[in-house]
Amino acid sequence: MSIPRIAVYSGTFDPFTLGHGDVVRRAAALFDQLVIAVAVAHHKKTLFSLSERVGQVQKATASIAGIQVLPFDGLIMDFCAAQNACAVVRGIRNLTDFDYEAQMAAMNRKLRPQVETVFLLPEAPLACISSTLVREISKLGGSVAQMVSPSIAAALAQVHATPGA
Numbered sequence: 001m002s003i004p005r006i007a008v009y010s011g012t013f014d015p016f017t018l019g020h021g022d023v024v025r026r027a028a029a030l031f032d033q034l035v036i037a038v039a040v041a042h043h044k045k046t047l048f049s050l051s052e053r054v055g056q057v058q059k060a061t062a063s064i065a066g067i068q069v070l071p072f073d074g075l076i077m078d079f080c081a082a083q084n085a086c087a088v089v090r091g092i093r094n095l096t097d098f099d100y101e102a103q104m105a106a107m108n109r110k111l112r113p114q115v116e117t118v119f120l121l122p123e124a125p126l127a128c129i130s131s132t133l134v135r136e137i138s139k140l141g142g143s144v145a146q147m148v149s150p151s152i153a154a155a156l157a158q159v160h161a162t163p164g165a
Helices: 018-030 050-061 076-083 095-111 131-139 150-161
Strands: 006-011 033-039 067-072 087-091 116-120
Touching (some): 006 018, 018 033, 018 087, 018 116, 050 067, 050 150, 076 087, 076 095, 095 116, 131 150
Parallel strands (some): 006 033, 006 087, 087 116
């Protein structure tokens, strides 16, 4: 009996985009189990609460086998150890992402050398999508229908329709 290959895909996912979903589908095909780790994100003010983000990711990935969605706080390498993960998955859209992610991968290797970092590129039409841009476009009244799932687009519209949001 072989040990299951478990990978962790972490992020704030504020909101979870179609690009994130594409990376999840690709990673799920490579590993026996994919744990999507939704970060508490102390360093950012998020639009959606942690529980809302976890729920959004669960709904967006419900049709993909081998997925588990969990909140996490702290070092990703500690979370990987707790999940018995052999890899961490990172989505890369461009060279700027690569520069940052390569530095993080090197540091993570120092913390937990047995966990590999796997970089995945989203489909080309999705590479321009970022959560930051989705939030900004939605806030300014633009359509994000080609960037997020319908349920997340509706949640964004509701947040931005609320006075003071």
